[in-house]
Amino acid sequence: MVDPIAASRLQFALTTIVHIIFPVVSMGLAPFLVYFTWKDIRTGKAIYEQLRRFWTKIFAVSFAVGTVTGLVLEFEFGTNFAAFSTIAGELFGGPLALEGMMAFMLEATFLGIFVFGRERVSNLVYFVSSVAVGLGTWLSATWILIANSWMQTPRGFEMVMENGQSVVNLVDPIAAYLNPRFPWMFVHMQNAAVESVALLMAGIAAYYVFRHHVWENPIQHPEFWEKTLKVALVALLITAPIQAIQGDAYGRHVADTQPQKFAAMEAVWETESYVPEYLIAVPTDLDSLFDPRAKELFGIGIPGMASWLASGGNAEATIRGLESFSTEAPPVAIVFWAFRIMVALGFWFILLALWGAYRWWRGELLEDDLLHKALMGSSLLGFLAVEVGWIVTEVGRQPWVIQGVLKTTDSVSPGLTGTEATFTLAGFAGGYALLLILYTYVVVRLVRSGPPTRDELAAVESPTTEEAVSVDD
């Protein structure tokens, strides 16, 4: 039996790690779908209809799965973190309710029209539906990130005694909702979603382009995959540099507002100035892997760089060490390595974008097999970067669930037993493994069946007499 606190934390970690995949797909695909719909309607070219229909299928499956996995997270605040919900519910429940009413409803209803209704509505209504779906996914992220960022940089509240318990009382909703972390998190997350989807599109497209042009194993729709590759590369070329530049400034903001998290990201234990940044750190023994300490690391460190990053340009700035905080440190090894993996991936994506752009400019985009292989290998790395990024954010804020206000260990439901919690944890481990397998299976099948053919596109526009005969009354 796992203790209910540990089991609840593990279960929440597991269920969020799986859930985030689906919103990333839908948030990331949304701008592409709006673009494809717009071009389809404006130009009437078959390629845009193919792009729209192909990617809409993947969007719809991801949305359906994301609805269920998202509901799990909402329920878990009540089931597993009842103490947190009672203490912070006054501030935390509102954004969740508003997300449902403002965002989710918009997305779910117009998705019905967007997926099933092309033949039933005008061009304008159809285009508006695509915008409504996209807007819904992004508004959804807005409210969820308001709730999350408030826990990182809580504002606009005071603690009040109620029924013998100290609870959060909202005093300024605007200060609470537009807390300092929110804009940083929103830009970083949304850009990451588009970047991840661009990498996924580029990776899949690169496979078919490679098969057709390099391997000379002809495929059905070469022009469809070439177009997909180009659209994805443009998106990558825009999002990858933004992610790095914005991420750098975001890091400084974390150093200012959550110094303990920043110290864990850099594995700085003693308060020091002129701290080096280990761009590449190699664990030379198990100790340096499981208990990294900046001063003892083997790697390439740029002297003063971590100080420079934290302060925004002063290599001699002081970084507060983990030992100077009265609370226990977060699990440093997880935060330190997750941060490095995220940053390394971020730079790799920039390199990929520049490499692709260079080949495209030289007219060699379809022939460079090494580039194709690199893109194929990177197709899921955007999602990995999102996962490790969230691990930095969420593990890095431990032991706090609300920074400086409430500890995670004090937020679990008091009546929860180890048996119950272990039972559901095991259920999720098995159930979500199955869910991921089935989701992958469906997406792979959708990809392999490819876009609708020109004949299928024509069939929808003018139903044949054969179909009209099958009317059953």
Add this chain to the structure above:
Amino acid sequence: MTEPGTLASEPLFGLPLAELWFGLVFFIFGTFLFLDGFDFGVGILFATRDSKHEKERLLDAIGPFWDGNEVWLVVFGGALFAAFPSIYANLFSRHYLLMFAILAALGLRGLAPEMYEQRDDASWKTWWGRAFVVGSLATPFLIGLFAANWLLGATTIVTLPGIVVGLAVVALTVVDGVAFLRLKTRGELRESLATDGYRALAAYLALVVIALGALYATTPGLRSALLSPLVVGLVVVTLVLAGGYALATARDRYYLAFVAVAGLVFSLVGVVAGSMYPLIDRASGLAVEDAIVSTLPLNVMTIGAGLLLPLIFVYFGVLYSVFSGPIEAGESY
């Protein structure tokens, strides 16, 4: 205009917001039960159809709607959390395993039709078809169990009234599914569904009587509430609407039958809410007035809901009017 300062100290326009939100939470719950109810009903009726063609029709009928309908459950959770956070925490943690059972059943219901469409081989379709039926059957049963346990203030999952109410909700969703499908199909399928509707309706009425009896017998604290004019009135309304549904179905007045089902669902939810009030959680003895959040967040939420709920009804109006009428052959929308 309310001054910004008074937003923190006085309820918006002096309204009885605690009661309003208690009503709103149950209204949202009822909307979920009515709308996703027909999806569950269609899922249960799926088991009664043998031809592949008819099964496809059933899936096509709910295709554009079920996701949006399920979102009402998300909003129910959000509204309960925002307005009564301690109840949300208490209720959900007390019914820990039941909540996850609901999520698992809902997950199966959502996943199964998606998987069913993927492949054409017979055993694949058989198994995912069964999974769809099980998910569609288990979800309303567990939701009925949850609602009854909430009303009772039960601390265990399995209670006698809970099981009866669960079965009653299952029967009601079948009635709901029939009413919806008769709007969405034609010909033989539409005709044959009427009988399913009558049977489910008879089962529902019988189960409601048993459920009320079981509640009366097992929970002395509820007795006076169950005999209150409101509850008695809603039971009478249920009987009238049941007659109306049967008549409308017999005369092929499809919309009227569907509206009658909406009335049946809201009457049932009204009985639960009406006999619960003024408490909101019998187990902890908390009243609506005690459990409501403080004035400022309540006012903020009231403004938000006041602006957004009408919009949501517009969205649903657009969705349902785009896909109004029977699905034509050769069209899966």
